[in-house]
Amino acid sequence: MNETTPGPLLALRDARPETQADRNNPGPRTAHAPVENHLLAALPRAEYQRLLASLEPVTMAFEEVLYEPGEPIRHVYFPSVCLVSLLTLVDRHLALEVGLVGKEGMVGIPLVLGDGVSSIRALVQGAGVAMRMESAIFLRELRRSPHLQHALDRYTNSLMVQVAQTAACNRFHVVEERLARWLLMTRDRVESNDFRMTQEFLAHMLGVRRVGITKAAGALQRRALIKYTRGNISILDGPGLEAAACRCYQVVKNVQDRGQDGYSKRPKKPAVAVLEYGKG
Amino acid sequence: MNETTPGPLLALRDARPETQADRNNPGPRTAHAPVENHLLAALPRAEYQRLLASLEPVTMAFEEVLYEPGEPIRHVYFPSVCLVSLLTLVDRHLALEVGLVGKEGMVGIPLVLGDGVSSIRALVQGAGVAMRMESAIFLRELRRSPHLQHALDRYTNSLMVQVAQTAACNRFHVVEERLARWLLMTRDRVESNDFRMTQEFLAHMLGVRRVGITKAAGALQRRALIKYTRGNISILDGPGLEAAACRCYQVVKNVQDRGQDGYSKRPKKPAVAVLEYGKG
DNA sequence: GAGCCTCTGTGCGTTGGCGTACATACGGCA
DNA sequence: TGCCGTATGTACGCCAACGCACAGAGGCTC
Numbered sequence: 302m303n304e305t306t307p308g309p310l311l312a313l314r315d316a317r318p319e320t321q322a323d324r325n326n327p328g329p330r331t332a333h334a335p336v337e338n339h340l341l342a343a344l345p346r347a348e349y350q351r352l353l354a355s356l357e358p359v360t361m362a363f364e365e366v367l368y369e370p371g372e373p374i375r376h377v378y379f380p381s382v383c384l385v386s387l388l389t390l391v392d393r394h395l396a397l398e399v400g401l402v403g404k405e406g407m408v409g410i411p412l413v414l415g416d417g418v419s420s421i422r423a424l425v426q427g428a429g430v431a432m433r434m435e436s437a438i439f440l441r442e443l444r445r446s447p448h449l450q451h452a453l454d455r456y457t458n459s460l461m462v463q464v465a466q467t468a469a470c471n472r473f474h475v476v477e478e479r480l481a482r483w484l485l486m487t488r489d490r491v492e493s494n495d496f497r498m499t500q501e502f503l504a505h506m507l508g509v510r511r512v513g514i515t516k517a518a519g520a521l522q523r524r525a526l527i528k529y530t531r532g533n534i535s536i537l538d539g540p541g542l543e544a545a546a547c548r549c550y551q552v553v554k555n556v557q558d559r560g561q562d563g564y565s566k567r568p569k570k571p572a573v574a575v576l577e578y579g580k581g
Numbered sequence: 582m583n584e585t586t587p588g589p590l591l592a593l594r595d596a597r598p599e600t601q602a603d604r605n606n607p608g609p610r611t612a613h614a615p616v617e618n619h620l621l622a623a624l625p626r627a628e629y630q631r632l633l634a635s636l637e638p639v640t641m642a643f644e645e646v647l648y649e650p651g652e653p654i655r656h657v658y659f660p661s662v663c664l665v666s667l668l669t670l671v672d673r674h675l676a677l678e679v680g681l682v683g684k685e686g687m688v689g690i691p692l693v694l695g696d697g698v699s700s701i702r703a704l705v706q707g708a709g710v711a712m713r714m715e716s717a718i719f720l721r722e723l724r725r726s727p728h729l730q731h732a733l734d735r736y737t738n739s740l741m742v743q744v745a746q747t748a749a750c751n752r753f754h755v756v757e758e759r760l761a762r763w764l765l766m767t768r769d770r771v772e773s774n775d776f777r778m779t780q781e782f783l784a785h786m787l788g789v790r791r792v793g794i795t796k797a798a799g800a801l802q803r804r805a806l807i808k809y810t811r812g813n814i815s816i817l818d819g820p821g822l823e824a825a826a827c828r829c830y831q832v833v834k835n836v837q838d839r840g841q842d843g844y845s846k847r848p849k850k851p852a853v854a855v856l857e858y859g860k861g
Numbered sequence: 862g863a864g865c866c867t868c869t870g871t872g873c874g875t876t877g878g879c880g881t882a883c884a885t886a887c888g889g890c891a
Numbered sequence: 892t893g894c895c896g897t898a899t900g901t902a903c904g905c906c907a908a909c910g911c912a913c914a915g916a917g918g919c920t921c
Contacts, residue, residue, distance in 0.1 A: 387745075389745045389746055389748060389749035390749070391746075391749045391750065391753055391754075391827070391828065391829065392753065392827075392828065395749070395753050396749075397748060397749040397752050397753070399745045399748045399749070400745075410741070411738055411741075413734070414734045414735065414737050414738035414741070415731060415734045415735050415738065416735065416738045420742045420745070420746075420832075420836060421745060451695060454693070454694045454695045455694065455695050455696065457694050457737070457741075458691055458694035458695065458696045460741075461690070461691075461694070461737075461740075461741060461744065462700045464741065464744050464745050464748060465667075465669045465679045465680075465700070465701060465744050465748075466669055466671075466700075467748050468669060468677060468679045468744060468745075468747050468748035468751060469669035469670070469671045469675070469676075469677040469679070469788070470671065471748060471751060471752045472677050472751045472752070472788050473671055473672065473675050473677070473788065474671075475877070475878090476877085476878080499897090499898065499899090500898070500899065501897095501898080501899095508749070508752050508753065509878075509879090510878075510879065510880075511898095511899085512878090512879090512880090512881095512899095512900085512901085513877090513878065513879085514899095515898095515899060515900060515901090516878095516900090516901095518899090519899090519900075529899095530887075530898090530899090531886090531887060531888075531897080531898050531899080532897090532898070547671070547672075548671065548672065549671065552700075556700055755907070755908090756907080756908080779867085779868065779869090780868070780869065781867095781868075781869095789908075789909090790908075790909065790910075791868095791869085792869095792870085792871085792908090792909090792910095792911095793907090793908065793909085794869095795869060795870060795871090796870090796871095796908095798869095799869090799870080809869095810868090810869090810917075811867075811868055811869080811916090811917060811918075812867090812868070862921100863920100863921090864919105864920085864921085865918100865919085865920085865921105866917105866918095866919085866920100867916100867917085867918085867919095868915105868916085868917075868918100869914100869915080869916075869917090870913105870914080870915070870916095871912100871913085871914075871915095872911100872912085872913085872914100873910105873911085873912085873913105874909105874910095874911095875908105875909075875910085875911105876906105876907100876908085876909070876910105877906105877907095877908090877909095878905105878906090878907090878908105879904105879905075879906080879907095880903100880904095880905085880906105881902100881903085881904095882901100882902085882903090883900105883901085883902085884899100884900075884901075884902095885898100885899080885900070885901095886897100886898080886899075886900090887896105887897085887898075887899090888895100888896095888897090888898100889894105889895095889896090889897105890893105890894085890895090890896105891892100891893090891894080891895105
């Protein structure tokens with residue numbers, strides 16, 4: 302699961318009519334694809350079946366806005382094959398991505414924490430499919446299922462780590478390192494080394510000018526770590542890119558993969574300090 | 582509660598022998614001061630009484646480290662009169678404050694989310710007193726008390742907002758704005774316009790050079806918004822300082838004060854979209 | 862009162878990113 | 892085949908913050 306299988310190129314951007322590029326790269330865009338969200342997939346069969354009744358598959362179009370700051374959360378989303386960015390807005394026009402949600406997570410964490418209003422913007426960054434559920438139903442199901450609660454608590458924790466690490470990362474690391482990290486995070490979530498993503502959009506996510514991305518991406522390409530042309534990005538050398546990225550990548554990944562801290566040296570030690578839930 | 586009462590000067594820094602400065606400013610440093618943590622104070626009397634049996638008052642010394650990244654969380658802390666900084670560490674020596682916890686919160690949120698390991702450093706920034714509880718006991722009590730769960734969930738949400746906003750703030754705003762915001766946040770938590778804080782320490786929190794603080798603080802002082810000498814900082818003009826700070830201050834404060842989003846214009850509207858818990 | 866430590870202020874040259882403007886190049890489409 | 896929109900590359904001056912070094916200045920100790 303750490304190894305990225307060179308999968309088909311995901312049409313991460315377009316919900317527009319099929320183009321030549323798409324025909325060259327038929328991705329898993331069918332809405333009935335049995336790709337599962339990890340949080341849902343980990344539930345006991347019975348609970349999963351019950352939830353399924355209230356879950357509705359939806360197509361996620363590129364640049365669709367799921368939440369806007371200050372607005373009520375109407376649905377939660379469990380990504381199957383898609384990618385959602387969480388953006389903090391400041392000064393009405395500047396934005397910065399603070400979190401990235403794929404099939405490993407859920408969009409709508411404030412609901413889990415008792416807040417029905419989003420304080421961030423949630424934006425579809427990779428088109429595809431997700432399962433969604435109405436907020437009221439979700440809250441009811443959440444109360445019924447300790448397993449779901451537990452899974453979502455753990456995910457909330459990893460999201461918190463991600464956001465905190467991103468804060469420091471944006472403060473201390475240069476664009477090139479951050480870009481490398483971002484590409485790796487995206488790769489992990491779409492499980493492919495190829496995806497569509499313009500420099501303009503990347504600039505928006507990292508909170509820098511497009512020109513800053515041009516420069517950083519150019520440097521990575523010259524080092525033969527990535528390759529890109531007009532919105533098609535390929536990771537050529539994953540390990541090399543990891544070396545080019547800041548350590549933030551590993552820190553966050555470790556917490557997400559194993560629920561344990563990223564500073565530990567022990568490579569695969571089970572998370573002994575992770576506590577049991579619901580057994581009191 | 583929005584209005585800061587000009588209270589006694591808190592000895593926010595020193596756990597050293599009493600100095601001239603301390604004698605001039607006798608603060609509420611007695612461990613038996615009946616100052617309450619807001620999360621605890623809001624619990625039903627019976628639950629509060631039960632918790633009290635497992636809570637232990639502790640003195641919080643300046644620069645004491647409560648958690649270190651990767652280490653197990655042994656206690657949770659409910660600040661009474663003290664301030665705790667949450668710091669993300671990167672590259673082994675750089676640090677950035679991503680959260681600030683006073684009497685309105687609790688230190689040890691990962692435990693609430695099922696993770697027994699901290700991914701950040703928690704550092705006492707304002708000396709004083711807190712109530713603490715052993716992790717295992719805390720988890721047991723948490724399971725017994727829906728009220729405590731609810732309160733902590735809500736607090737976790739506001740902390741998440743704070744961290745996310747700080748991420749964007751550090752990316753887009755200049756040191757002077759961020760310093761102003763930080764002073765206001767500290768004021769709100771210690772409920773005093775005066776506190777002790779060297780420029781060196783401030784630089785550490787904001788992730789900038791000490792000289793950067795000198796420049797920014799000098800500018801604020803020239804504008805007669807603050808006054809400081811050798812570690813004693815006074816806010817002279819609160820509203821003026823708010824104007825000098827970035828909007829991030831208000832955004833976070835609004836969420837924390839009322840559990841509602843900071844972008845809304847409605848000044849005091851009760852949080853209609855906040856959802857009920859534990860009533861299914 | 863002298864000495865000293867700590868805290869604060871100032872002055873360099875450097876740099877990463879900003880804002881803006883314009884130049885090139887790819888690829889779909891007529 | 893040529894057009895055109897979009898994506899990418901380059902250039903310029905500007906500025907906030909950096910790293911480093913050193914100069915005052917307040918307040919405690921002896």
